[in-house]
Amino acid sequence: MDIKINAIDLFCGAGGLAHGLQKSGIDVKLGIDIEPACKYPFEANNKAKFLLKSVVDLKKEEIEQYYEQDFIYKLLAGCAPCQTFSTYNTKACSNDNRWWLLLEFSRLVRETIPDLVTMENVPGLEKQEVFHQFVSDLKANGYHVYHKVVNAADYGLPQNRKRLVLLASRLGNISLLSTKELKVKKQTVKTAILKLPPLQAGEINEKDPLHQCALLSDLNIKRIKNSVAGGTWEDWPKELRADCHTKDTGKTFKGVYGRMEWDKPAPTMTTQFTGFGNGRFGHPEQNRAISLREGAIFQGFPKNYKFVPKHTPIPKGKIARMIGNAVPVKLGEIIGKSIVEHVKKYQSNINDVA
Secondary structure, rough: OOEEEEEEEEEEOOHHHHHHHHHHOOOOEEEEEHHHHHHHHHHOOOOOOOEOOOOOOHHHHHHHHHOOOOOOOOEEEOOOOOHHHHOOOOOOOOOOOOHHHHHHHHHHHHOOOOOOOEEEEEEHHHOOHHHHHHHHHHHHHEEEEEEEEEEEEHHOEEOOOOEEEEEEEOOOOOOOHHHHOOOOOOOOOOHOOOOOOOOOOOOOOOOOOOEEOOOOOHHHHHHOOOOOOOOOHHHHHHHOOHHHHHHHHHHHHOOOOOOOOOOOOOOOOOOOOOOOOHHEEEEEOOEOOOOHHHHHHHHHOOOOOOOOOOOOOHHHHHHHHHHOOOOHHHHHHHHHHHHHHHHHHHHHHHHHHO
């Protein structure tokens, strides 16, 4: 059965969600974001156009012109900036303008009435009134709504990453496919990055400039040499410990300055994953923090995913933010497969009645 689904990706970033949707068979037509640096990776790796614009200023006509005119199912997808709802943000409040971007998403749904909607975000959003309003608006406009917090590692991502996934459909009840239905094979740090060329701290791989890692100070070199996979800074000699580790508040942060473990998924990739001291971002064996490429792989991006044109400088901080903020490609693919299967069942029911 030939199912044709067109998608528009709001808050598209570097293209994690779009790439996953395309792998599932959904035709992503347009990505929209306010970060200019996202244009190259989005367009270079996905068969879609990029529009540099805030959703606040986005008009329905700018979206509708990208949907094909032939009979197709229309999907509006997106992941509104999540930092204001993250557990890492202790000062989240409704005064943050990002708080209300979800309502702009809702406005665009009301104005364009796509057949399908999907939204991915941090688990903390589920407890916020702005999310409940988003769900209520969907239901008021005839959508069947499903949402659930999932760990993307359960769906084959080599990273522990809990995310809130919402699916909505005007066609009927919809849900995320189960791991059993998808026949998921779990992945680990080893299956993801074992075969990548080794690096020294501060080194750049000649064949893949994105496979580069941060330079470490002499003190941090000593620290990582005394770190064991899955261990903490408590494994270090006392003279290597930071002053904050001796305080009551610092004793609870056991995950910083940690090495990953080969046989487990990676920890959640934040925008600071290139820093050894920012979390459990130390390589399991090599005396360095993980590289930009390794972080991208843990987010599900293919090993050849391009973030900048060849022979151009690599803005390390900007790329790390794009990677850390991305919707994992694998999760995007699972969402896409769930939508495709939902539409197939709906279309099959129509054909049976006819």
